[in-house]
Amino acid sequence: MANNSGRSRAPRGSSSKTPSKPLWRRVVRGVIVWGGSLALLGAIFLATAVFFTMRELPDYGALKSSQNGQMIVVRARDGRELVSLGPSYGKWLPYDEIPVIMRDAIVSVEDRRFRSHPGIDPVGLARAVYVSFSTDSRAKATSTLTQQLARNIFLTNTRSWTRKAREMVLALALERKFTKDQILELYLNKVYFGGGAYGIDAASRKFFGHPATELSTAESAIIAGLVKAPSNYSPTADIDAAKGRGRVVLKLMAREGVISSGEAESIDFSDVAIVREKGQNSVRYFTDWALPQLDLLLPENNEPIEVWTTLDPAMQDAATKAVARNVPGGAQGALVSLDRDGAVLAMVGGTDYVNSNYNRATSALRQPGSAWKLFVYLAALEAGYTPEDRVVDEPVTIQGWSPQNDGRNFAGAIDVRTAFAYSKNTVAAQLGNEVGFGTVASMARRFGITTAINTKPAMVLGTSEVRVIDMTRAFAAVSAGGTSVEPYGIVKVTTTAGELLYEHKSVRGQVLVPHYVAAGITDLLQTAVATGTGRAAQIGRPVAGKTGTTSSNKDGWFLGFSSGVTTGVWMGRDDAKRVGGLSGGHAPARAFADFMKVAVAKRPVEQFDTQLKLPEWQLEPDDEAMQGSPEDYYYTDENGNLVRPDGGGPDQAPFGDEFGPDGPVPPDYGPQGPPPAAGSELLDRATGRGSEDAGLRPGQGAGPYPPGRPPQPRIVPVPRPTPTPTRIPVIP
Incomplete structure (x- = not known):
């Protein structure tokens, strides 16, 4: 029997398998394998997308002839052209004709690695990601010139990851199909520089009055600085901001070695002459308000169109002159005029559109002062008062608030008509308290006030902020016999070939108050102009209206109507500081009269219907x-x-x-x-x-x-x- 004692046996439970690798090695290996696989798949997908995109790109000639934006011809109510809006293109400049300083300026400020990257900037992307993680803020990667070109030609400015991905693919495709010089030529001839100007030649002619081939270093720096924010740095809107941005561009050019530091410091921007825009001044306030409504009125449309508006050129000119002639120094003015159906006949949003395109007629929120009493007395008339009813002008305290009259005197026993005509604050406070401040607020809402309304006692004196166009709309509803009026500015829209795309449909307004209430308030408004605080608004025919002045003379208002035309005028400072001598019965009322004399000159004289036909419950x-x-x-x-x-x-x-x-x-x-x-x-x-x-x-x-x-x-x-x-x- 063989002796097996010499053989060694493995201990029971032991294994002959090789020990496993540490966990961290397996994780690293998995990351490398899977990461590499995903990266390879991503690279294949990206290369495929770029390849097919490059095949679909138009040729260079087609890209040169393509244009951005939509041409819009705006016409007045009589058909004459008011203004033509849309893209403005100058002469196309080949790469060799573009001044070298202009090319260097745009590359220095927008994409300093333009000559070395493949269409997207990996260094910039890496830096953006690092900043995002290190500062816990959103990544802000600057698009390359090629990406900006792709966005301007093929995409929109919508912020989304999908749009950004498409932008990168297009940029890579553009770099594969065209040279760097061709891309820079396309960019400088197509990028938007503000004011409707596309391309450096259009911008040079618009801002400096000469072709782009004559651009100086300072002018090139100003134009290059516009790309970041055309509206903020526009030379025609804010020359100091434009020059300040230009100095930043010069420093960047010096950093890149395009110019020396000494040259950057020595360039004098005071020698730069800016061409001021002429004409089309106050009309632009109207077009800025009306044209955005096209997005709601029309289906998606990119072809040239003609927009027929309600604006009357003669009235618009009269409105502009009336505001400019009467507005106090250092103050601003606004005016809105409506026809009896709500058509906007004239709109002035400020004293100078070129210096300030802020539309105070439709956007500014200001306190209306005593003009708000329209709603107080409407509520009182609806509750049972009549113009002849007796009230007492005397000291009064409501919830700890004691209003004072202008001049701090009291007339004693007077009628409602007199209290309104002389704008008695104590009577308005008593009436508001009796009918309820919430009732007054509801009346204002009913007549088209869309802004927030407080219901504290002082609200009867106009402490809630309103818009000029809303207050004018309210007075127009009174002129219409207590029927609602909806302001509108667009009559119809057609293609340049005459195809009708939209036409305004007249809709009968809703009855806001009974006819006897409208007749009663018209009686009061007519008296305010005939013998009260609005005497400066008289124009030789029946006028009904109301003045408004806020505390410390910060705001002055006059709103009224005659012969179917309703006009509201506001004056004051943008910073809401005091304006010496400003009151609704002076400058605003005079501006109203100056305008209305022109506005109603060709209309028949209309007497107001102030006959009170009271309901049975109110008969004496x-x-x-x-x-x-x-x-x-x-x-x-x-x-x-x-x-x-x-x-x-x-x-x-x-x-x-x-x-x-x-x-x-x-x-x-x-x-x-x-x-x-x-x-x-x-x-x-x-x-x-x-x-x-x-x-x-x-x-x-x-x-x-x-x-x-x-x-x-x-x-x-x-x-x-x-x-x-x-x-x-x-x-x-």
Whole structure:
């Protein structure tokens, strides 16, 4: 038997397999393998995308002839051309004719590694990623010139990863198909420099008045600096900002060795002459407001179009001159004028569009002052007041607030018409408190005020900020008899061949208030111009309007209408500082008159409808053709009980549930007699007993009825003639 004792045996449980590699080695190996595989697949995909994109790219001649933007011809209501908007292209300059200093300036500021990268800048991308991780901020990689060219020709400025990826693929394809010189030539002849100018020749002619072949170093630096933000650094809008940006470009050129540091320091920008734009001044305020509406009115369209607008050239010229002639020094002015259907006849957003294209007529938020009283009195008239109703101009305190009149005097007992004409703050406060400040705010909303409205007591004096166009719209609704008016500026849009793309459809406005309320407020507005604070707005024909002045003379307003034209004027400083002597009844009212004399010159004179046709619940006893003595009048109290002025009960009433041959038979109330029909407080309030003037209406408190609910008819018969503004009592 063989002896196996010499053989060694492996210990039970041991393994003959090679020990496994450490975990970190396996992770690194997996990352390298999978990362390399993914990178290879990505490279193949990118190369394929670039290859096919390059095959689809137009040739160089086609790219030269392509244009960006849409040409829009804007026409006035009579068809004449107001302005032609869209891209402006100068002469195409071949690479060799572009000044070397211009080429160097654009490369230095926009893409200093332009000559070395393949279309995208790996160094710039790596730096952006590093900054993103090290500062915990979003990566901001600067696009190369080639990427910018691809975006300008083929893409939009939409911010998305998809658009960025397409931009990179197009840039790589452009670099494969064209030379660096060709790409730079395309870029400098097609990039947007602001003001509608595409390409350096158009920019040079627009800003400096000469072709790009004559550009100096300073001018080249200014133009190169425009690419980053054309509107911010435009020489015609802000010459100091343009020159400041130009100095930055010179420093970058010196850093790249294009010019020496001494040369960069010695260049004098004061020698640069800027060509100022002429004409098309205030019209641009209107086009800036109207043309963006095309995005909503038209389907997607890139072909040249003609836009027929509501603007009247003669009125626009008159509006521009009226504002310029009357606006105080250092202040700005705005004007909006609407036809009876809401068509914008004229719009001025400032004193000079070239220096400031901010449209104060449609964008600025300013306090309207006493012009806001339009809504206070509309609410009061709807609640039951009439122009002849008596009120008291006296000191008043509401929730700790004590308004003061201009001049700090009080007229005592006056009627509503006089209180409005002389813009009595205390009366407006009492009326607002009685009808409810929320009711006044709702009335303003009803008439088209879209901005935030506070409901504190001081709101009756116009502390909520509004837009000029919204306030003008509100007054236009009054002119339309209490019917809503929607401002519009575009009548129709056609192609250059005459094909109709859009046409405005007239829509009947909604009734905002009953006709008698519109007639009543028109009565008040006409009086304000005839004998009140708006006398400077008189134009020799009926005018209805209201002034507005804010505290410390920061804002001045006048808004009014005549012969179907409604116009609003505002003046003040952009920084809301005080303007000495500014008030609504002076400069704004004079500007209104200067404009309206032209605006209504060819229109027939129209008298206002101020005849109050009151509803039955608001008729006075003398209007009811009652016979007999006023002491015989009876009425029903808020509980439905029959009451007579002398305090008698139902047993004395001339009517009842049952009648006998000798008259009414009183009901049997038992030994305790009839219950009281009304308290003495209610009777005093209804009959005016205990007050100095029975015709006076309460100014403070909730009043004898809830806000928004018609008051009970008064029983004191006061015969009244037909209301007319010529009988206004004059307050000394």
